[in-house]
Amino acid sequence: MISGGAHRRSILLALCLACLAWPGSRVLAREPAGYALGMSAAFTGSSDGLGVELYRGSMAYFAFLNAHGGIHGKPVAIRILDDGYQPGPAIDNTIQFLQGDEPLCLFNYVGTPTVTRILPLLKGYGGRRKLLFFPFSGAEPQREPPYADYVFNLRASYRRELAGLVDRFLALNRNRLAVFYQADAFGRSGWDGAQRALRSHGYVPVGEATYRRGARFEESMKRQVDILMRANPDAVLSIGSYAACAALIRDARDMGLTVPIANVSFVGSEKMLSLLQEAGRERGRDYTSNLVNSQVVPSYEDLSLPAVREYRELMDRYAPDAPALSSRGYVPLRYSFTSFEGFLNAKAMARILETYDAHPAQGLRAAAESLADVDIGIDAPLRFGPDRHQGLERVYFTVVRDGKFVPMDERRWRAWQR
Known part of the structure; x- marks a missing residue:
């Protein structure tokens, strides 16, 4: 017979596992003392492979991170909504994220036509603002005024x-x-x-x-x-x-x-x-x-790089599923440049969250801007700063x-x- 305390703990554990990914319901679910990231991307349509694989690469790293205690004991989750690579749904999804207490920030958005249309919302919607981290787009609008202050880019332009x-x-x-x-x-x-x-x-x-x-x-x-x-x-x-x-x-x-x-x-x-x-x-x-x-990332065939070895190991170990809201019959890729980019996005985001968790009063922007010459396991250092929201520059x-x-x-x- 299970005691009341043990029963409550088992329910709590089930809720934590269920909240690792959000299947796109219209209600923002809460989770116990963790960090949620909001991702609007193409999970259906002719570009569904980009959203699915970017998400899977990030989830491989976050699954590993959460299995080892998360961010100082706090799990990291990705809340996902499908926009089909279309601006209208991307705007609606972003408004939903901005209206709720969760997520902490926006993350892993996919595509220039979607990202450029949601940029004005980052400056404020209903009195709420959130930063956007690591969009899968090399376009210039999020790298230039007036929106550069609200976006952190990992990939080269x-x-x-x-x-x-x-x-x-x-x-x-x-x-x-x-x-x-x-x-x-x-x-x-x-x-x-x-x-x-x-x-x-x-x-x-x-x-x-x-x-x-x-x-x-x-x-x-x-x-x-x-x-x-x-x-x-x-x-x-x-x-x-x-x-x-x-x-x-x-x-x-x-x-x-x-x-x-x-x-x-x-x-x-x-x-x-x-x-x-x-x-x-x-x-x-x-x-x-x-x-x-x-x-914009090194080859996942380059086993001389620590991040490549880690990426392949964790993709094989956790083999993240395509989310339930993705196109029916989608077959995930074992490795890809897109999922490797998502993996590096998650590694960089974890470093930012570690700094933020230690000094939350200073804010998420300050935590991100404090990262200078950070080694994430590739052949180029990650650099951010108050006047630099572009993390990597190299092209392969x-x-x-x-x-x-x-x-x-x-x-x-x-x-x-x-």
């Missing part, structure tokens, strides 16, 4: 990613660069980054093609490919989501456009690659050659080899020399 790609291609004498981009705030942010990078060298894009947000892999991109081919590019800079970018690559190769195609980190490399591999098997073609993807490049994206070496770059 799209401007840095595009500048790195442009510099690489120009060094290979591939000067005729075309741009394919999503026709919204995300795509225009990448387009602006490409324009700036090219103008700094005295060039402009030789061609541009766009597509509408939400495009699926089954849709045709032949019209866009035709526009790009008429420009006779030496390479294509692609700023989009994985389904649309994979469709472009498929149709480009089928129509004879064989030049390198470069995608920025938001694309979701593994999801894009899976679509191309499946199409290749069906059509007896290889759609994975002459691709390069920029990344990856190429497909043996059926997966791996670090790009100089020999492979030189193979594209003109």
Whole structure:
């Protein structure tokens, strides 16, 4: 027979476990003395893999953290709401987070068209303000006044990613660069980054093609490919989501456009690659050659890095499920650049919460700004400060080899020399 005290403790434990993730109900549940983070992201729709994998990577670390006492005895939970990568629901979700006592802050938001639309709310809604930590977006609005004070970014910007790609291609004498981009705030942010990078060298894009947000892999991109081919590019800079970018690559190769195609980190490399591999098997073609993807975190294949070894171990140990509100039949990835980014986001957030918990009167902003040259287990230090809300700056490049994206070496770059 269970005593009354033991029964109450068992109920409390069950509540703690149930609150590790919030399946998107419209009621903000409370949990015993813990820290809750509010995440609005795409858990359904054509970009669901980004929200699900970012969440899973963070949950792998928080599950480990909570199993070892949390933040000075306090568990960390992620409250999740689905916005389908659409601005309207993202605004509604953010208002809900702001209206309640929980969460402590916003965390892991996904996408430029969603993040840019909720930025005004961070300055105050109904007298309430919350900071946004580590959005999965490299756009500039959250990095510039008047919103930079309310957002902390971990990942490098799209401007840095595009500048790195442009510099690489120009060094290979591939000067005729075309741009394919999503026709919204995300795509225009990448387009602006490409324009700036090219103008700094005295060039402009030789061609541009766009597509509408939400495009699926089954849709045709032949019209866009035709526009790009008429420009006779030496390479294509692609700023989009994985389904649309994979469709472009498929149709480009089928129509004879064989030049390198470069995608920025938001694309979701593994999801894009899976679509191309499946199409290749069906059509007896290889759609994975002459691709390069920029990344904002190191490769999860680089086992020399402590964070990579820790990430792989904890993803295997805890194997976080896709949340119940995600698309039916979603198959989680064992490892991915997106979940590794979510993992690093959680590690950085835990360091901030540790500082905040020790000195709560100083506030969450001060706790975050106190982090300087923090080692989170990768090959670059994490830095924040009162005038610096950009944690990392480095950009990495990856190429497909043996059926997966791996670090790009100089020999492979030189193979594209003109």
